[in-house]
Amino acid sequence: MRHKIIYVILSIFLLSVMVFYMARLAPGDPLASYYGDRAEKMSPKERKWAEDKLGLNDPVTVQYVRWLDRAFHGDFGISYKYKMDVMEVIRERMGNTLLLGGIGFFLTFGLSLLLGVLCTWHEDRMLDRVICKVGTVTSCIPEFWLSLVLILIFAVNLKWLPSSGAYTIGKEDDTADRIWHLILPMTVVVLGHLWYYAYMVRNKLLEEVRADYVLLARVKGIGKRSIMFRHCLRNILPSYLSIMAVSVPHILGGTYIVEMVFSYPGLGTLSYESARYQDYNLLMVLCLMSGSLVILCNMAAQAISEKIDPGITHTE
């Protein structure tokens, strides 16, 4: 256990160092994001004063140590663009991303389990073949393209659904309106990942239904449905759960792209902007957050598979 904690801390530390240095290597003017258009008209003296004020003239190492020191005290600095405390900015957007990513995540997994079972049930018959063909095609469509096509059809031509944003201005607390806005981005998130996982479930289940214990269960006189759900699904669940845990970042990455295309005010757009506008403090926190999520999810996956497999835990 101690090893694991040290491993987590070490990886987060390394990540912070890398992001900190690399952000400063990227071309661009951080003052532009703080002062907007005024930055262009600044005299060299004003510029120096502004840079001093933001601490951008010190060597990078000094800047990093200062950042680290403040971070330990819970102060992650202010966002240059929003001129607010970084955590404030993130808190505002976090809910939106959690909504999109969270619901997308569970929908993806629920549906892929369903599809996988359906395919296995109708193995090599019409339904299975159709699902496989359609699935392969959808999984090949890039997310940004699919988003654009969907916007074109449902928002521009048919005008059924909104093309961007998380809610209509002035209706922030209207749940129905939020769901209204979620439909298109959610469709893209789910469609983009669905087949990848459904195919995995299908393959694993097909392996299971050929196992000897299924034969024995049939011999015992148990029906096809209980064999599928009580025996086979139960057997693939450990590996499926750990895949789920590992793929949290995968789906999160998907939502980032989707958020960008739909101008959805979430962490994805925020990360993109912070990187683009040299909003160093914001970028740092966002990167560390996603990084920790990846690491924690991997650990969770490991823990889950250890917990569920009776072979590992129940040694007397």
Place this chain on the structure above:
Amino acid sequence: MPELLEVKNLSVSFDTPGGIVQAVRDVSFSLRAGETLAVVGESGCGKSVLCKSIMKLLPPSASIRSGSILVKGADITGYRERDMQMLRGKLFSMILQDPLTALNPVMPVGGQIAEAVKVLKPKISKAELKARVVELLTLVGIDRPEERMKMYPCHFSGGMRQRIVLAAALAGNPDILFADEPTTALDVTIQAQILSLLGSIQKELHTAVIFVTHDLGIVKRIADRVAVMYAGKIIETGTAEEILTDPRHPYTWGLLQSLPSCSKGKDTLYTIPGMPPALINLPKGDAFACRNAYALGIDYEEEPPMFRVTDTHYAATWLLDPRAPETDAGLVCCGDHTPKPPDGSSENISKNNAIQNTRYCPARAVYSEIGAEHLYKNTETVDAEVDKNDKHGEILLDVQHLSRTFSIAKKLSVNAVDDVSFQIRRGEIFGLVGESGSGKSTVARCIMNICRPSGRGTGNVKRHVKLQEGLHKAAGKHPDAAADIRTREAPGTGEMRPGRILYKGVDIWDGRQFRANKRMLGTTRQIIFQDSNSSLNPRMKVCDIIAEPMKIWNITPPRGSHRAEAGFQMHYVGLDASCLDKYPAELSGGQRQRVAIARALAMEPELLVADEPVAALDVSIQAQIVNLFRHLQKEHGFSFLFIAHDLAMVEFLCDRVGVMYQGRLVETGTVGEVFANPRHEYTKKLLSAMQRDIFPQTRNKRQ
């Protein structure tokens, strides 16, 4: 009263891309309540398919072409899946070959049995259900059932799991129990336990059993009646007594003679030449004709009908036709077993004058002998004396105090090998026997530098406290009392002499000596593994596999090219040169094992280690491979460590034998000594489990 199960002219075939496979052809038999029918034959003869087709458990690609299945007089041939589901568990049930995969690994065993009980009584109360599960577990001889029912399959040994499978299969009180090679995957001692359990349960519950096996040795113990299957057909059927003492079909003769105990004191084991035919394109006439030394001309033209021998005994061979010549064949090995000349009672053939008498003349078997059998029939007698002289040769391999511990968890470790010492001389065949998990393979791996012995680690050497002597003594006296896994505190500081393995005087686990003799060690020691399916690279052609070690060690092949060398070696082990460009998956199990042997022999080894080389093969193929080993060893004179759990094979092949039990070498000696006068309790148990008694018994009855 109708028969419990009646199968009439059943034919089952599979639709495969390669063509239609006729897995079961025109099979008829019947079964009465409480009776045991043994279905015997080599693998690939349709035994399992027959069982599964009766229970309708075959994949969709299989279909019943013709025939009918009657259960208690009712025809179930046309039943659909839903109707069959009602019958399964209650009317018939099945136990499978491999108990390790037959249970769901993530479900407690009690739950898996309870499930089967619930099928029969869906409204059973919880308390009743539990009582029933406990009752079933007690029935199959599992101690502390209340505790055990909550455990998962991985906590049980193979034998225990097979008992649990049996409990689950018996949950619905079936009238018929199919047993599909239920003991093949188990050790000899466990095998005997399961067989006697099956017998007692059958008496208690009055269940009819269809027992599928390829081992005729088992048949004597359990079967009332026997059906011998070949190429999808039942070719001989009769009571167990009749089949074992008075077999009529040449195939049954062959099967009986293939039993190792039958070839005792002979130079080669009897084998049936060749392989069962692929069931896609069956040859014209009798499918067995090309492997049959007593084949008649007519065998190649027309399939023989069933001839009546007695009211219970039928056989499908033209030898029983009144016009066939008398044969002096039969069970030569058992002296008094010459079959009676065919009596005139065969009714089926009657007055078919169209068949000319000349067709009943013996024809020569057309099975193309591909070298192997021929090769060593000529040479086998020559080297018998040389063999004797070699016995006192120098010591080639000296294993001293070898130990190997595997740690499972921090404070838990298993002594896979515990203080094992033995020596192999030049030109000697040393057999290592013991049940699975007794550490035989680990010894082989340590000898081959694959697995590091304990106490020979690099750097920080953790020495383990030697096990308490008391525990060992207990283990010696009461083999059952000793636990499989011995727990103890974390490694202490006690001193223990680290084991050594000296090969030609070189300590192979000493880094410096190993490096200095690397080439010698790499080229003169060779190993053959049990599962040729996984030990040969599936993406390499046979000729590359055989020549690979030469390429690795930069040896110029003595016969010109690598390919020529591979071809020579293949001919040497009895493989056809046409196999050179095949991939391992295209070969049969026996052929693959021959490739593995050819690969090892291409290096002209001085020490050959074979880790259960025949355990995964059919009885008749086993005999072929063991014959090959015996012949090759005489030709080459290499030292041979033969690891097996089949005592009969060891008795036949080896000069000296070591018995391993729970990681310790409990007995060593020459084969004659150990088999005639076993000292250790475990050896005695092993020997009594060996089915060596079937022929003496039958002999007495006949006299």
